[in-house]
Amino acid sequence: MSARLFFAGVGVLALLAGTALWVGTRSIEPPGATVPADANPAALYTASFSDLQGQSRALGQFQGKVVVLNFWATWCAPCREEMPGFVKLQERWKDRNVQFVGIANDEREKVRRFGDELRINYPLWTGGPEVMDLSRRLGNRLGVLPHTVILDSGGRVVDSRVGVYREGPLEERLGALTAKRS
Amino acid sequence: MTCVTRAIAPWLALATTLACAAPIAGEPLEPEKAFPVTATLAPGGIDLGFTIADGYYLYGDRFRVDVVPPGLPLGRIRIPRGEAKDDPFLGKTEILRHRALLHLPFTAKAPPGTYALRVTAQGCAEDRVCYSPFTQVVRVSVPPTP
Numbered sequence: 001m002s003a004r005l006f007f008a009g010v011g012v013l014a015l016l017a018g019t020a021l022w023v024g025t026r027s028i029e030p031p032g033a034t035v036p037a038d039a040n041p042a043a044l045y046t047a048s049f050s051d052l053q054g055q056s057r058a059l060g061q062f063q064g065k066v067v068v069l070n071f072w073a074t075w076c077a078p079c080r081e082e083m084p085g086f087v088k089l090q091e092r093w094k095d096r097n098v099q100f101v102g103i104a105n106d107e108r109e110k111v112r113r114f115g116d117e118l119r120i121n122y123p124l125w126t127g128g129p130e131v132m133d134l135s136r137r138l139g140n141r142l143g144v145l146p147h148t149v150i151l152d153s154g155g156r157v158v159d160s161r162v163g164v165y166r167e168g169p170l171e172e173r174l175g176a177l178t179a180k181r182s
Numbered sequence: 183m184t185c186v187t188r189a190i191a192p193w194l195a196l197a198t199t200l201a202c203a204a205p206i207a208g209e210p211l212e213p214e215k216a217f218p219v220t221a222t223l224a225p226g227g228i229d230l231g232f233t234i235a236d237g238y239y240l241y242g243d244r245f246r247v248d249v250v251p252p253g254l255p256l257g258r259i260r261i262p263r264g265e266a267k268d269d270p271f272l273g274k275t276e277i278l279r280h281r282a283l284l285h286l287p288f289t290a291k292a293p294p295g296t297y298a299l300r301v302t303a304q305g306c307a308e309d310r311v312c313y314s315p316f317t318q319v320v321r322v323s324v325p326p327t328p
Contacts, residue, residue, distance in 0.1 A: 073312065073314070074271055074272075075241070075271075075272055075304070075312070076306070076311075076312040077269065077306065077309070077312065078306070078309060078310055078311055078312060079312070080270070080271060081309075105314065114271060117271070132314050142209075142210055142212060142213065142311075142313070143213075143313065143314045143316065144210055144307075144311035144312065144313050144314070145311060145312050145313075145314060146311070162210070162311055163210075163310055163311050164310070
């Protein structure tokens, strides 16, 4: 009897601990992440930012590719946590029509230093308050970072997620997207 | 039944503890709910009291206050000592958890009136997301002195 109760206790513990672990580690997905009315491909492709040399850049240069657009900041610890995974994915997916881009409302010099330290292998662009305006319009209701948006090759928003986007789930998403194309 | 309850109770207690220790899940709180602020007239100035939700923190060096209409003679904001955080990129910084009482000292006699304070802060939900600078507006009335 007591052995049965012991195992029942272990079972309850395992169930609750497992639930706690699952709840605590899953990605934060904004319920029904909204795609704004003005987030049409043309508007996204013409939004202008600055690269680390101060040159004006727009997402339109990646038209025809799947674009992983990551809103981040140098002061945002969770952003820095996910970026090494993006570096690996950019390397693995560079020949499969996938382009990562990081956009920050931050000082260019800080962003440059950060990019060097973490050996970021995709473009890091900067902008002013319009960066967070765009992020909000792409479903980031609370204006939090990190925020990652995936655009398909036609510039349509197919994913919008706040919180750390881990390498595994993101790679799965890219696989599904690129498989759909072929 | 009592025997069963008694046997399982410690396990349930332990499991509950584990569940409570897990990171808070779900959508992050609105900044106004994660970091609500109040303003109170205090001797020699204005106190700004932040109540910070569990699992959230504010950066100690990222506060700004603007007053509308201008005219309140305010000195430099006094920020309480926080918890030291050694950030790999930002270096040593201080963060504030749970409750934080900031003080805005008057540098001269404050003209009577009602003022709106636009309080801007920056913080994070631990290991999950960080909030871009957000502003809350609080009001404070300075009564006429007899």
